[in-house]
Amino acid sequence: MPNTSPELTCDVAIIGAGTAGLAAERNARRNGARTLLIDETFSGTTCASVGCMPSKLLIAAAHAAHAVRQASVFGIAAEPKIDGDAVMARVQRERDAFVAGVCDSLDKLPDGVKVQARAHFIDATTLRLDDGRTVTAKAIVIATGSYPNIPDTFDAVRDRVLTNETIFELPTLPGSVGVIGAGPIGLELAQALVRLGVETMVFDQSPGLAALKDEKVSAALHTILAKELPIHLEMKLKAEPDSDGVRLSWSGEQSGSRRFDYLLVATGRPPRLKDLGLETTGITLDDHGTPVFDRTTMQCGDAPIFIAGDADHDRTVLGEASAEGMIAGRNAASFPDVTPGPRMVPLAIMFTDPSVAVIGDITPDDQDGIVIGEASYEDQGRAKVMARNAGLIRFYAEAGTGRLTGATMAAPGVEHSAHLIAWAIQQGRTATDLLDMPFYHPTLEEGLKPALRAICKAVSAPVPADRDDGFTAGA
Structure with a gap:
């Protein structure tokens, strides 16, 4: 039953019913707290409604069209016939099913936990709701x-203008789209659109792709993606109405102008903190107005306030949102007894083709004390069989030990092999350790071996004998 009391009290109040909020509420309640989960709409998580799942549905359709178009490489003549209405209908149908699953879990919360309202702080332990009620926690x-x-x-x-929150509502595929932003969201959707027959161009004011700090991998990815769609970097843009579309003009090293049906603006997702009243809480805010917090406890200073998920603008991926919510919920329930929680090795994946993965905190910017092993997939055996032989991977390791510390990967199948590398880093494994593990032939995972061998050579570590049939060309 809805709680309509003008003054609500609880042990832990959670603002936001996304992935992080749900994890926080669940773990606070598991730790004995009386909880209130406050949300304006309870319309499902970002992942299910406008993020991970609908984007992957569009990408799946694009992969199908691309596979048909590429079939001639294998001696199979084919050309896709793309029904834009049907493509978007499936995206919306399956997306709605994912959202319904989230809403079903919300309906299973104990009576009185859900509070549908907008909240802002009065002080560090008091919230005012937009329906006039107050919450003390x-x-x-x-x-x-x-x-x-x-x-x-x-x-x-x-x-x-479209965003990732509106593009999936289109009734059909548009004729042309200018994508503003060469980050993960922009690149994923741009490649999907062009493979589905939409005239697509990408623009960004930055010099690299997907905010990759490894310039060599960024350059390799640029070369691959530019074969499918124009990508204009370091551009200044001007947009003007043009009948039933928009005219975009760009200038920089190159300049030009053209009309698009829509612009897909993918220039970042700031934390939703405006009008939350954080200035009344006494917590310290950074230059962007985001609370300063402890990554291991999710606590904001010494206050009884915790933060989790995209709101902290730290590791903005679903797995981290869930983990942060768990830590925040547990510590909020036990406040003032706050204990650090274990954090995972950072892992971010972009679902372009080839997929891209960034693992760990160590990058080429941290040159002191690290060695780098790299491998190209241009001559990789299994990738050549599949006509997907393009890409570059780079591993980073401690110079003294060969212990893996990070990786940047843009190559076929790395959305899967990245997990193996992340697990290895979290377990403190060396390049030698990994080479002593089984590698089946012929697989894309064999493409990791040259980079691992390079690290072993750089640190004078032993290189285990290959466990295959002796065929090593392009491994």
């Missing part, structure tokens, strides 16, 4: 998520 978890950023540059054409 011993501790509060901020899990308000993020929102798509639309720069002022596009104010004049906002009626033709």
Whole structure:
């Protein structure tokens, strides 16, 4: 039954019913706390409704079209006939099923836990709701998520601007789209659209792709993706209405202008913290207005306030949101007794083709004390069989020991092999340790071996004998 009392009290109040908020509520309740979960809409998580799942549904359709188009490589003549209405209908149908699953779990919460309202802080332990009620809690978890950023540059054409929160609502595929932002969201959707027959171009003011710190991998990825769609980096943009579309002009090393049906603006997702009243809480905010917090406890300073998920703008992926919610919920329930929680090795994956993975905290920017092993997939055996032989992987390791510390990978199948590397890093494994593990032939995973061997050579570590049939060309 809904709780309509003008003054609500609980042990832990959670603002936001996304992945992080749900994990926080669940773990606070498991630890004996009386909880309230506050959300404006209870419309499902970002992942299910506008993020991970609908984007992968569109990408899956694009992969199918691309596979048909590429069939001639294998001597099979084919050309896809793309039904834009049907593509978007499936995206929406399956997306709605994922959202329904989340909503079913919300319906199973104990009576009185859900509070549908918008909240803002009065002080560190008190919230005012937009329906006039107040909530007093011993501790509060901020899990308000993020929102798509639309720069002022596009104010004049906002009626033709799409974001990841609106593109999946289109009834059919558009004829042309200019994608603003060469980050993971922009690149994933741009490649999917062009493979589905949509005229697509990508623009960004930055010099690299997907914010990759490894410039060599970024350059390799750029070369691969540019074969499918134009990518213009370090560009200044101007957008103006053009009949029933938008005219985008760009300038930089190159300049040009063309009309698009829509602009897909994917220029980041800032934390949803505006009008939350954080200035009343006494907690320290950074230059962007985000609470300063402890990554191991999710606590904001010494206050009874915790933060989790995209709201903290730290590791903005679903697995981390869930982990942060668990830590925040547990510590909020036990406040003032707060204990650090274990954090996973950072792992981020972009679902372009080839897929991209960034693992660990160590990058080429940290040159002191690390060695780098790299491997190209241009001559990799299994990739050549599949006509997908393109890409580059780079592993980082301690110079003295060969212990793996990170990796940047852009190659076929790395959405899978990245997990193996992340697990190895979290377990403190060396390159020698991994080479002493089984590698089946012929697989894409064999493409990891040259990079691992390079690290072994750089640190003068032993290289175990290959456990295959002796065929090593392009491994």
